[in-house]
Structures are given as structure tokens and as C-alpha cells.
Amino acid sequence: MNARTTLDVSRLPTYAFGHRSLMWWGTAGMIVIESTLFAIGLVGYFYLRGIAHEWPLSAPPPELRYGTWNTAILLLSGIPNQLAARAALREDLGAVRRWMLVCLAAGVAFQVVRALEFTALNTHWSRNAYGSIVYALLTLHTVHMVTDFVDTAVLAVLMFTGPLTGRRFVDVSENAGYWWFVIGAWLPIYFTIYLVPRLF
Amino acid sequence: MSQLDCTWADSPGLVGALATVDHKRIAIRYIVTTLVFFALAGLLALVMRTQLARADNDLVGPDLYNQLFSMHGSAMMFLFAVPVMEAVALYLVPLMVGTRNVAFPRLNAYGYWLFLFGGLMSFTVFALNIGPEAGWFSYVPLAGPQYSPGKRTDFWAQLITFTEVAALIGAVQIIVTVFKMRAPGMTLSRLPMFAWAMLVTAFMIVFAMPSVMLASTFLITDRLVSTQFFNPAEGGDVLLWQHMFWFFGHPEVYIIFVPALGMISEILPAFARRRVVGYLGLVIALVSIAFLSFGLWVHHMFTTGLPPLGMSFFTVASIMIALPTGLQIFCWIATLTTGQPVRFATPILFVIGFFFIFVIGGMTGVMLGASTLDQQLHDSYFVVAHLHYVLIGGAVFPLFAGFHYWFPKITGRQLSERLGRWNFWLFFIGFNVAFFPMHILGLEGMPRRVYTYSAASGWEGLNLLATLGAFMVGASVLVFICNVVLTLLRGTRAGDNPWGAPGLEWATASPPPAYNFSDIPVVQSRSPLWEENFPVATVAGLPESVPTVLVTRLHDAQPDHVALLPAASLWPLLAALATTVLFIGTVFSPWALIWGSVPVGITLIGWFWPTADEARRHREIEIRPREAEQREVAFGELSA
Numbered sequence: 148m149n150a151r152t153t154l155d156v157s158r159l160p161t162y163a164f165g166h167r168s169l170m171w172w173g174t175a176g177m178i179v180i181e182s183t184l185f186a187i188g189l190v191g192y193f194y195l196r197g198i199a200h201e202w203p204l205s206a207p208p209p210e211l212r213y214g215t216w217n218t219a220i221l222l223l224s225g226i227p228n229q230l231a232a233r234a235a236l237r238e239d240l241g242a243v244r245r246w247m248l249v250c251l252a253a254g255v256a257f258q259v260v261r262a263l264e265f266t267a268l269n270t271h272w273s274r275n276a277y278g279s280i281v282y283a284l285l286t287l288h289t290v291h292m293v294t295d296f297v298d299t300a301v302l303a304v305l306m307f308t309g310p311l312t313g314r315r316f317v318d319v320s321e322n323a324g325y326w327w328f329v330i331g332a333w334l335p336i337y338f339t340i341y342l343v344p345r346l347f
Numbered sequence: 348m349s350q351l352d353c354t355w356a357d358s359p360g361l362v363g364a365l366a367t368v369d370h371k372r373i374a375i376r377y378i379v380t381t382l383v384f385f386a387l388a389g390l391l392a393l394v395m396r397t398q399l400a401r402a403d404n405d406l407v408g409p410d411l412y413n414q415l416f417s418m419h420g421s422a423m424m425f426l427f428a429v430p431v432m433e434a435v436a437l438y439l440v441p442l443m444v445g446t447r448n449v450a451f452p453r454l455n456a457y458g459y460w461l462f463l464f465g466g467l468m469s470f471t472v473f474a475l476n477i478g479p480e481a482g483w484f485s486y487v488p489l490a491g492p493q494y495s496p497g498k499r500t501d502f503w504a505q506l507i508t509f510t511e512v513a514a515l516i517g518a519v520q521i522i523v524t525v526f527k528m529r530a531p532g533m534t535l536s537r538l539p540m541f542a543w544a545m546l547v548t549a550f551m552i553v554f555a556m557p558s559v560m561l562a563s564t565f566l567i568t569d570r571l572v573s574t575q576f577f578n579p580a581e582g583g584d585v586l587l588w589q590h591m592f593w594f595f596g597h598p599e600v601y602i603i604f605v606p607a608l609g610m611i612s613e614i615l616p617a618f619a620r621r622r623v624v625g626y627l628g629l630v631i632a633l634v635s636i637a638f639l640s641f642g643l644w645v646h647h648m649f650t651t652g653l654p655p656l657g658m659s660f661f662t663v664a665s666i667m668i669a670l671p672t673g674l675q676i677f678c679w680i681a682t683l684t685t686g687q688p689v690r691f692a693t694p695i696l697f698v699i700g701f702f703f704i705f706v707i708g709g710m711t712g713v714m715l716g717a718s719t720l721d722q723q724l725h726d727s728y729f730v731v732a733h734l735h736y737v738l739i740g741g742a743v744f745p746l747f748a749g750f751h752y753w754f755p756k757i758t759g760r761q762l763s764e765r766l767g768r769w770n771f772w773l774f775f776i777g778f779n780v781a782f783f784p785m786h787i788l789g790l791e792g793m794p795r796r797v798y799t800y801s802a803a804s805g806w807e808g809l810n811l812l813a814t815l816g817a818f819m820v821g822a823s824v825l826v827f828i829c830n831v832v833l834t835l836l837r838g839t840r841a842g843d844n845p846w847g848a849p850g851l852e853w854a855t856a857s858p859p860p861a862y863n864f865s866d867i868p869v870v871q872s873r874s875p876l877w878e879e880n881f882p883v884a885t886v887a888g889l890p891e892s893v894p895t896v897l898v899t900r901l902h903d904a905q906p907d908h909v910a911l912l913p914a915a916s917l918w919p920l921l922a923a924l925a926t927t928v929l930f931i932g933t934v935f936s937p938w939a940l941i942w943g944s945v946p947v948g949i950t951l952i953g954w955f956w957p958t959a960d961e962a963r964r965h966r967e968i969e970i971r972p973r974e975a976e977q978r979e980v981a982f983g984e985l986s987a
Contacts, residue, residue, distance in 0.1 A: 154531055154869055156897060156906050157450045157888025160975035161968060163908040169450045169523055169898060176519035176553065184557040187591065191561070191576075194587055238971070272574045276582035279574035283565070301952050310962030313969050314911065 164236055164279035174321045178328045181291065185332050188287055192280045192339055203270065204277035208344035210267035217260045218337050223332045224253035228330075232323035235316040240306065243319055247303040250326065255295040261289055284336050288329075298322060325342045350891040355447070355861035357915055366915040368452035368859055370441050373459050375757065377434030380459075381427050384466050386824060388422035391415050393821055397783075400814040402802035412798035413480040414499070417474050420483030421503060424599065425510040426466045428742055429552075432606035433517035436545040437751060438757065440521055443539045444851035445530025445870065447863045447896050450523035452912055453919045453954060458516035460923030465509025468931060472502045482796065484596060484800035485566065487577040487588045492570045501570060501934040504563040508930055510557045518549035518556075525549075528896055529904045530851065531886060533870040539628060539850050544609020547633045548602050551640065555598035562591035572937050586651060593644035601640040603738060605633055607745035608675060611701065614694050614752050615679055617848035619686025622874055625678035632671035632678075639668045647719040648727045658718040665716030672709060676702070693767030697748035700775045704740025708733060711786065726796075729789025735782045747774070749828070754834070755841030759857040762838065766830035770823050777819025784809035784816075849874030854882075867897060870904075890968040893961075908972070911965050918954035925950045 165171055196202045227249035234242030264285065270278035302322055305315065357363040357372070367373065395415050398407040407415065441449055449455050472478060480499045481490035490500045525546045527536065538546075565576040566588070575581035577588050608629075616623045623629065645653060645661040679702075689695055712731040715721050724730060747770070755761045793806050800806050844853035853876055855864050867889070868875065868882035875881050886906075889895050893913040899905060925946035930938025957965075 152884035153887035154789075154884050154906065154949075155888045156886055156909060158970070158975060159889070159897075159906060160908045160970045160972040161911055161965075163898070163972050166901075167898070167907050169527055169910050172523040172527055173451055173519060176522055180515055180519075180553055180557055183554055184561055187558050187561050187594070189530050190585065191546075191565075191591070194590070195576075195582060195584065198584055199582050212387055216925075272568075273572065274575070274581070276575045276578070276584070279565075279568070279576050279583070283576075297948060301955065305395075305956070310957055310959045312957070312965045330980070 164317055164320055168317050168321070170321045171324070172319055174325055178325065181328070182332065185284075185287065185336065186286050188280075189335060192284060192343075195276045195280055196343075199277065202277065203281075203297050203344045204275045206270040206274070206277065209264075209269055209281065209341055211341055211345075213267050214258050214341045217257050217264060218333065219335055220253060220257045220260060221333050224250060224257065225327065225330055227253065228280040228323050228326045232320050235319035235323070238313065238316050239291050240311075242322055243316070244303070245305050247299060247306060247319070251296070251300055251303060254292075254299065258292065258296065261285075261292065266302055284340060288333055291329050291332065295322075295325055299326065349865075351862050351865060352860070354891055355894055357861070362917070363915070364754070365920055366917045368448070368456050368913065368915050368919075370437055370449045370452065370455060371757075371859065371861075371863075373455055374434050374438030377437060377459050377462070378431060380463055381431035381434055384422050384426035384470075385431070386395070386828075387470060388419050389821060389824060391419040391422070391864070393817055394863070395419065396814040398798060399800075399810050401811070402800055402804070402807045404799055407798060409798045410480070414473065414476075414478040415798075417479040417482050417485075418469070421479050421506060422466075422469065423738075424483055424603075425506060426469065428461075428603040428738065429514055429599065430462055430510065430517075431746065432545075432548065432603060432742070433514060433521070435610075435746075435753075436516060436521055436541075436548075437607065439852060440524055440542050440545055441528070441752065441857065442756075442859060443542050443850055444525060444528060444533060444853075445851045445864060445867055446528040447526065447867075448894065448912055449520045450516070450528060451520055452894075453916055454516055455520055456916075457919035457923050457954075458513045458520075460920050461509055461516075461926060462513035463932075464923060464927040465506055465513070468509070468927070469502065469506045472498075477502055479506070481813050484592050486592075487565075487566065487569075487585045489568060492573075495570075495780055498934055501567055504567040504570075505934055506931050507559055507563040509927075511560045512926075514552050515556055518552035521545050521549040522553075527898050527907075529870075529895070529899055530867050531869045531899055531904055531906050532853075533899075533904045535902060535904075536553045536627075537870060537873045539873075540612035540623060540626070541609035543630050544605050544612070544633055547577055548605045549635050551598050551602050554641070555595045555602065558591050559595035562588060562595070563592055565591075567933070568937075571933075586648070589648050589651065590644070593647045595640070597644040597647065598637075598640045600737065601636055604741045605636060607701070607742045608633065609682040609751075610745045610749040610752075611679060611698055612675075613848075613850065614698055614748055615682050616686070616691045617752075617846045617875070618692070618695050620795060620847070621682065621686035622849075623678065624681040624685065625674075626873065628674055629678055632674045635671045636668060639664060643668065646716055646718070646721070649721040652977040657722065662716055662718050666713055669709060669713055676706070679774035683910060692751075693762070693771060694752040695765060696768065696771040696775075697744045697751065700771065701740055701744040701748070704736055704775075704778065706745060708736030708738075708740050712737060724789060726794055727789035728785040728793045728795060731795055732782050732785035732789060735778075735785075739778060739782075744774075747771075748935050750827075752846065753852075754831075755845045756852055756857050756859070758838075759841055760834050761841045761845060762830050762834050766826055770826045770830060773819050773823035773826060777816045777821075777823055779816070781813045781816025781820060784813045788813075844876065849877040851875060862894075892968060893964050908975075911968075911972075914961060916954065918950055922947065922950035922954055 179290060227246045231246035234246055258321055268281055272279045278335035299322055302318055357367045398404050410468040414749060449955030477499050481495055485500060485503055488494055488877050525542050569576055575583045577583045577585055612623050612629055642664045646665045715733055751762050788806055841857050843857055847949055866885035869884040871883055872878055886897060895909050898907050898910045900907050929939055929947055932943045
């Protein structure tokens with residue numbers, strides 16, 4: 148191919164933030180897949196509820212306490228998360244390190260509370276279909292919570308030890324996006340597990 | 348060796364082969380692997396047909412027969428039909444859109460290894476008499492803990508997990524590669540039809556596959572740790588399984604079929620030597636098929652006693668899908684008749700075979716879509732005939748057309764036309780001889796999934812005929828294998844563009860170099876190679892010291908930035924091995940989910956962690972977004 152003209156791209160940046168980056172689209176694809184998974188799980192909950200003669204099936208509703216605490220912790224963790232994302236955009240390494248550590252602390256907190264949540268569901272997965280679907284929804288979210296925590300921890304260590312390149316700031320920014328997804332996915336699950344048996 | 352060669356080439360030897368992240372090498376392995384599974388699943392079909400050739404035959408007993416048809420269906424759907432289309436796309440799409448690799452090369456390798464290990468697991472357990480036994484859709488309660496004891500159905504459920512994870516990975520690759528890595532100037536309205544078809548397919552995969560993954564997870568936990576999702580005695584529901592399965596399972600049919608439509612829309616214009624008629628209409632048809640396909644799943648459940656209103660809705664939706672499909676057929680006929688006279692080369696023969704067979708399959712589909720008739724024909728051989736007409740006619744024929752069409756690009760050699768004709772006619776005649784009689788058998792009342800039938804039924808003649816046809820199809824596949832082997836050994840060399848086709852994949856060497864294009868062309872039309880002044884310009888200034896690709900904007904494909912791709916690595920293979928241990932471990936113990944995730948985590952961290960050397964190379968060429976010049980400048984000059 149011998150073209151007369153060339154399109155010179157040598158001055159283009161070698162990474163970019165937000166929807167310009169490939170990583171953003173990869174993360175978005177993953178979020179869409181996982182959201183579909185959550186949505187189908189929730190539809191399953193309401194399907195089983197629809198055919199049940201009572202709901203919850205032979206059990207009191209799950210205790211509100213831990214689930215509600217966790218909703219608060221998760222929502223609050225959005226603040227350091229967003230600050231870490233902004234610091235990444237400025238490529239401010241000090242602030243990135245600081246806010247990621249705060250995120251990790253929040254991560255430890257919500258995982259401890261999550262463990263307590265499992266003890267206060269007032270049912271068991273093997274007791275009946277209600278117990279199964281409640282455990283399934285909570286486990287599904289916990290898997291995302293734990294993997295996102297490990298991701299964040301690994302990335303945070305890398306931000307301290309290196310070797311660093313500029314596009315690691317894009318990783319921090321995308322990691323923050325995924326963290327928002329873990330928070331966002333929790334809200335309908337919280338509503339379903341804890342409030343639906345009480346309100347409807 | 349040029350700098351590009353040094354940067355993109357894999358290191359020689361076994362390690363280089365295992366560590367490769369070249370989308371072409373991975374895709375070739377993917378295609379070959381799916382074809383091996385296709386052949387194995389085909390052999391299972393021949394065993395079934397041999398058993399059914401005579402009434403009251405005792406070659407195969409009922410237990411083995413259950414495993415045969417379950418494994419045949421599962422392998423054809425999960426290990427051949429969906430992955431082969433993705434594999435072809437993982438080869439072609441980066442070439443078609445004019446880039447040097449897929450968006451996430453290591454993830455691509457991981458997806459392939461996972462698929463391979465899942466397939467190997469399935470055939471290994473089948474050989475060990477632990478193959479699936481409850482059909483490819485494993486309905487509960489038959490597949491539940493009570494009626495399917497042992498591990499057979501658990502392995503089936505994990506087959507789903509393996510293949511669906513691999514399919515989802517492929518889908519994300521295709522979406523991001525098409526959205527963000529097209530050559531400059533290739534706006535969405537200039538995207539090749541096959542890339543459009545794969546984009547639509549990838550979105551369908553993203554929304555359909557999670558449903559079956561969740562369903563098979565529920566199934567395995569019902570079996571392993573006594574959850575009660577599908578147990579009516581404890582508030583569960585068997586129809587929940589059918590809903591979750593078919594919410595995936597019906598789009599699945601179109602996930603197989605839509606890529607084939609894309610292939611036809613590529614092949615026909617090349618032979619008719621004119622642009623495809625109704626490009627916009629074809630794209631809209633693909634998108635509407637995708638949407639409609641999510642509203643059809645209940646037509647698999649017409650006999651489960653659903654409310655009549657729901658049945659009417661799904662009947663209408665099912666029949667409506669004939670509209671976009673019909674539109675496409677008319678566009679293709681118009682392309683053929685208004686272009687230059689077509690040479691009947693093997694790809695065209697297979698496309699014409701597709702027209703014939705698929706139209707019959709489509710018509711029996713309209714019949715089955717009517718819930719009243721479906722009540723009569725459900726679970727009969729009529730359904731077997733229909734689904735093979737649709738799937739083999741709709742996907743395997745176009746796929747063979749595609750193999751013959753793109754084989755010279757992939758290997759640099761042209762398949763023999765003579766053997767190609769044998770391949771086609773044996774397949775076409777054999778297929779119709781095998782499956783047409785099944786319509787009649789079904790109407791006469793022969794049920795599916797029976798291992799034998801009595802002589803008094805009067806079904807022997809047609810069954811024998813079907814068996815003869817099946818062996819003809821087997822012979823055809825043998826001819827194809829011979830053709831491939833002989834061509835690789837001593838076939839005529841193909842040039843860069845043996846068909847005179849207009850797509851970018853034909854603008855580079857056959858087979859393409861590791862970096863696909865030495866110069867990325869600027870695209871100014873839908874059929875760039877047919878433009879007199881192609882390429883009007885090429886991209887210059889991409890760094891060559893590490894693998895890089897040009898990232899362009901989603902809608903107008905203007906250059907945006909340069910992405911640095913990861914180097915070849917063994918970590919994806921190790922991560923896939925660790926994941927395999929986890930998946931197979933959970934067949935035996937739920938705790939595998941905990942201990943199995945440790946090696947997975949370690950390998951994923953190894954995969955992610957940058958080496959000091961790589962980081963140094965990246966820093967050398969790094970341009971921060973804030974330091975970069977206005978990105979409009981370069982392209983603005985060109986368009987002026």
C-alpha cells in the first residue's frame with residue numbers, strides 16, 4: 148500500500164481516560180454482563196415469590212440491622228472512591244494512594260458486616276426456595292464485593308511499589324467505576340432482600 | 348527483519364506458541380478446536396443413526412443413547428456452533444476493521460484456553476461414562492438430584508460455565524474492537540456487514556448468556572448443596588428452569604444464525620461484483636432479529652400449560668421474525684440478480700444451498716411457531732427435522748461457504764474447487780436425505796429421543812433412508828478434511844485478494860503478518876478496495892517498539908489515541924488452568940469455590956503485574972493526554 152498522504156498519529160496520547168479508553172469499554176462490557184446476571188437473579192426472586200402461598204416462606208424477614216449498616220458503608224465508600232478517581236485524572240499519585248487506602252478500609256468494613264449479614268438472614272439455602280434465592284442474591288453480590296476488593300488492593304500495592312506508567316491512572320479510574328457498580332448493584336438487592344418482605 | 352516484525356513476532360518454540368496473544372494464531376486454534384468437536388459430535392450422531400437404521404435394534408442401549416443425544420446436542424451447540432462463529436470473528440474482525448489485534452489480547456488467549464479445557468473435560472467425562480444424560484437443555488426434574496444421580500449432569504452444568512465464560516469474553520472483544528479500533532474513516536455506516544453481524548451477535552451474547560450461567564449454577568447447587576430452586580415441594584419451580592434456559596436458548600439460535608447472515612452479505616457482493624443491495628435495511632434487519640429473538644423463548648414451552656394470552660403473544664412474536672429474515676433474503680437475491688453474472692465457485696454453491704435449506708427450515712419454523720400446531724408436533728421428529736434445517740442450513744452451510752471464501756486469506760492457499768464441489772453436493776444431498784424424512788416421521792408420530800422403535804410402527808424405511816443421508820454428510824466432512832490437508836500440503840498459492848473482494852482483510856498479505864497491516868489504511872467507503880485511489884492515505888507514526896494499536900472514536904472513527912497492548916505471556920494459560928481446577932473442583936465440593944479461587948487470584952495477579960522492562964519501554968514512548976497536541980489537527984489536514 149503506497150499512499151501519497153499519511154495521517155500522522157505520532158503526537159497522539161498513549162492513553163486516555165473515560166469512554167475514550169479501551170479499558171473503559173471492557174469494564175462497561177463486564178458491568179453490563181454482571182448487571183444482566185443480577186437482573187435475572189432478581190427476576191428469579193420475584194418469580195418464586197409470585198408462585199408462593201406466603202412470602203417469606205416459613206421464615207421471618209431477614210434482620211434489617213446489618214444490611215442497612217452495609218448500605219450506609221457502601222454508599223459512604225463512594226466518597227473516597229470518587230476522590231481516588233479524580234486524583235487519577237489529575238495523575239496525582241499521592242492522593243491516589245491516600246484515597247485508595249481509605250477505600251480499602253471501607254472494603255474491610257463492609258466485608259465484616261457482610262459476614263454478619265449472612266448470620267441474620269433467618270433462613271437457610273437448603274430450607275426452601277426462598278432461602279435459596281436470598282442466599283444466591285447475597286452470595287452473588289458478595290463475590291463481586293470480594294473480587295473488587297482484591298482488585299483494588301492489588302492495584303493499590305502497585306501504585307505504591309511500581310513499576311508505574313501513566314496508564315495505571317486509567318486503571319485506577321476504571322477500578323473506581325467498577326466500585327460504583329458494586330455499590331449500585333447492591334441497592335436493588337438490598338431493597339429486594341430486606342424491604343420487599345416487609346413492605347409488600 | 349523490520350522493527351514491526353521484531354515487535355509483533357512470537358518467540359519461537361513451544362513457549363512462544365503457548366504464550367501467544369496474536370488474535371490470528373488464537374483464532375486458528377479456536378476454529379480447529381471447534382471443528383474437532385464438530386467432527387466428534389457428528390460421529391455421535393452417526394452412532395445414533397446406525398442404531399435407528401433398523402427397528403428394534405440393540406446396538407446401543409437406552410442409557411448410552413441418552414448420553415449420545417445429550418452430548419451430541421450439547422457439543423454441537425456449546426462447543427461448535429456458537430464458538431466457531433466467534434472464532435471466525437476473532438480472526439476476521441480485526442482485519443476487516445483495519446487494526447493489528449483485538450482489544451484485550453491476553454483475555455483473548457485466556458478465553459480460548461478456557462474453552463479448550465471445558466471441551467476436553469466434556470469429552471473426557473463422556474468417554475468415562477459420565478456424559479450428560481438429560482438432553483442439551485437438561486430439563487429439571489429429569490436433571491435434578493432425584494432423577495439424575497451421580498455426576499453426569501454436574502459436568503454438563505460446568506460445561507455451560509466454561510463455554511459461556513469463553514463466549515462472553517469473545518463478545519466483549521468483538522464489541523470493543525469494532526467500537527474503538529476501526530481504521531480512520533471507517534464510520535459505523537462503512538462497517539463491513541460481517542462485522543455488523545458479529546457486533547449484533549456479541550450484544551446478544553452479553554444479554555443472553557448470563558441467564559443460562561445462573562440457571563446452571565442453580566442446578567448444580569440444587570444437586571450439590573441442596574438448594575431448592577427447582578424443587579416444587581419446597582417452593583421451587585421446574586418451569587423456572589425452562590424460562591431461564593430458553594431466555595438464553597432462543598437467542599442462542601440467532602447467536603448462531605446472525606454471524607452466518609453476515610458471512611453471506613460479505614460473500615455475495617464479492618462474487619456479484621457490486622455492493623450489497625440494501626445495506627441499511629440489512630443492518631436494521633440484523634438489529635431487529637436481535638431484539639425479537641429475546642421475545643420468543645416461550646414458544647419452546649407451548650406445551651407446559653401457560654395462559655392462552657401468553658401463547659398468542661409468543662406465537663405472533665415468533666412469526667414476526669420471518670419479516671427481517673425475509674427482507675435479507677430479498678436483498679441478497681437483488682444483489683445476485685443485479686450484479687455481474689456469478690461464477691458458481693464453492694462458496695456460492697454453499698450460499699445457494701443455504702437459501703434452499705434455510706427457507707424450508709424457516710417455513711417449518713412458522714408452522715411450529717403456531718402454538719396450536721406445536722401442541723401436536725412437540726417432541727416429535729418434526730422438531731428434529733426443523734431444528735437441523737434451521738441450524739445446518741442457516742449456519743453450517745454459510746460457515747462452509749465462509750471457510751472456502753476466507754481459507755486463502757488464512758493459509759495463503761486456495762482450496763480445491765473439485766473437492767469443494769464434492770464436499771457441497773454430498774453435504775447438500777446427504778443432508779436432505781437425512782433430515783427431510785424426519786418431517787414425515789414426526790407427522791406420523793415418531794417421538795424424539797427414543798433409542799429404538801418397533802417394526803410395527805412402519806418407520807423403518809424412512810429411518811434407514813435418514814441414516815444413509817447421515818453417512819453421506821459424514822463422507823462430505825471427510826472430503827472437506829482431505830481438501831484442507833491436501834491444500835495445506837500442495838495447494839495453489841493464493842494472492843492477497845483472490846476473489847477481487849472489496850474488504851480491508853484482502854488488502855494485506857495472505858496469510859497476514861503478525862501485525863496484520865504494515866500501514867493502517869484510511870477508509871473512505873464501504874468497499875475500500877474497489878475505490879480507484881485506495882488507500883488515499885495511510886497512518887504514520889504509530890510507535891513500533893512495543894505492540895500498539897490506533898484507537899478511534901466510536902461514531903466517526905477519527906483517531907483518538909494510541910493504545911499500548913500487552914506482550915505475549917504464559918499467565919493467561921496458567922490462569923485458565925487454575926480456573927479449570929476451580930470449575931471441575933466445584934463438581935465435587937462447594938469448598939472448591941473458596942480454595943480454588945486462590946490459584947486463580949494468584950495467576951490473575953501475575954497476569955496483571957507489569958514487568959519492569961515492559962514499564963520502561965512504555966515510559967519511553969509515553970505521551971500523557973494533557974501533553975498531547977490537539978488530536979483534531981492531523982485528521983483535519985487530511986480531510987481538507
